[in-house]
Amino acid sequence: MQTVTQKLALPEVYSLRRSLRLLSMGSHDPAMNLAESRANMCFFHPDGNVSVEATQEESFLQVTLAGPGCEWLLPRLPDCFGLNDDPGCFHPEGRVARLIAEHKGVHLPRLPVVFHRLVQIVLQQLVTWEEAAAAWRRMTQRFGAAAPGPGELTVGPSPEALKSIGYYDLVDCGALPRQARLIMRLATEHQRIERLAVESKTKLAKYLLTLPGIGPW
Numbered sequence: 001m002q003t004v005t006q007k008l009a010l011p012e013v014y015s016l017r018r019s020l021r022l023l024s025m026g027s028h029d030p031a032m033n034l035a036e037s038r039a040n041m042c043f044f045h046p047d048g049n050v051s052v053e054a055t056q057e058e059s060f061l062q063v064t065l066a067g068p069g070c071e072w073l074l075p076r077l078p079d080c081f082g083l084n085d086d087p088g089c090f091h092p093e094g095r096v097a098r099l100i101a102e103h104k105g106v107h108l109p110r111l112p113v114v115f116h117r118l119v120q121i122v123l124q125q126l127v128t129w130e131e132a133a134a135a136w137r138r139m140t141q142r143f144g145a146a147a148p149g150p151g152e153l154t155v156g157p158s159p160e161a162l163k164s165i166g167y168y169d170l171v172d173c174g175a176l177p178r179q180a181r182l183i184m185r186l187a188t189e190h191q192r193i194e195r196l197a198v199e200s201k202t203k204l205a206k207y208l209l210t211l212p213g214i215g216p217w
Contacts, residue, residue, distance in 0.1 A: 001148055004070045008061040008083060015105035016056040019082045023109060025120055026133040030140040030154035031147075042147035042155045043113055045069040051149040054081065067148030073112060082107030114197045114204075115190045116156040122179050122186070122213065135174030142173060162187035182213035 017036050024032045033040040037056040042049060048068020055062045061081060065073055078084050085107040092100065111117055124132040136156075143157035143165065162170075162184060170180035186193065196204040208214050 001066055002068060002070050003149075004065045004074060006063045006065070006074065006077060008063060008078060008081065010056070010060055010083070011107075013105045014056070014107065016054065016061070016081070018103065018105060019107045019109060023111070023117070025136045026130075028137055029133070030137055030144065031116070031156055033151065033153065040151040040153060042151070042153045043069065043073065043111075044116060044155050044158055045072055045113065046158075047072065049145060049147055049155045051147040051151050051153055052077075052080065053149070053151060064149075066150075076112040079110040080112060082109040084110070113194060115159060115186065115193060118186055118193070118208075118214075119156065119183050122182050123175060125179065125213070126176060131174065135170075135179075138173035139170060139175070143169075159187040159190040178213060182211065185211065185213075 016039055017034050020032070020034055020039055020041070023041075024034055031042055039054045040052065042051040045068075050065055050067040050069030050073045052073070053064045053066075063077060065077075073080075090100070120132070120136055123135050127135075140154050140156045143161050144154040145158065145161075147153040147155050167177065167180040167184050170183060171177055175183065192207070193204065196207055
């Protein structure tokens with residue numbers, strides 16, 4: 001199995017767990033495991049999935065990639081951990097400024113694949129966060145694929161896997177019928193979504209606003 005190790009320099013104040021926490025669907029997320037200074041996560045890629053293990057040292061992240069997608073993910077690693085996010089360029093006022101001051105060390109990651117994050121966001125509509133996390137967990141365990149490497153993670157269901165099942169299978173996992181239909185739509189449109197994410201975030205946002213169930217909410 002292909003593996004790659006990389007060191008990433010950290011800013012003076014940085015929290016691995018807090019920077020990635022919003023990407024996790026809870027402590028039982030099959031696709032992500034977070035601790036204070038350690039993170040395991042995995043990503044879907046059509047040419048082969050990849051897993052990521054990161055450990056925060058004093059001034060750097062020690063990162064190990066495993067799986068066929070290593071070379072694809074390698075140049076995208078800084079974005080995955082929010083290391084291209086520069087809080088110094090952002091000068092808000094009022095409540096936002098106070099929140100930033102309270103959460104020093106938090107950086108905003110940019111995921112290399114947006115499909116699964118969209119699925120997670122859809123699952124969080126119209127239900128409690130706990131219900132959404134449970135639906136994601138069941139869906140991933142049932143239709144996902146074992147991630148490469150030793151981390152015992154499961155990659156979320158691929159678009160092809162979702163297109164091969166019925167929306168009622170997602171309902172059986174805990175998704176609402178409306179959510180399940182939209183997830184199936186996203187699966188059929190995933191190539192367009194990923195292409196727009198690379199070309200222009202503005203174009204991606206404009207397209208997502210046209211999808212019933214996402215829209216301008």
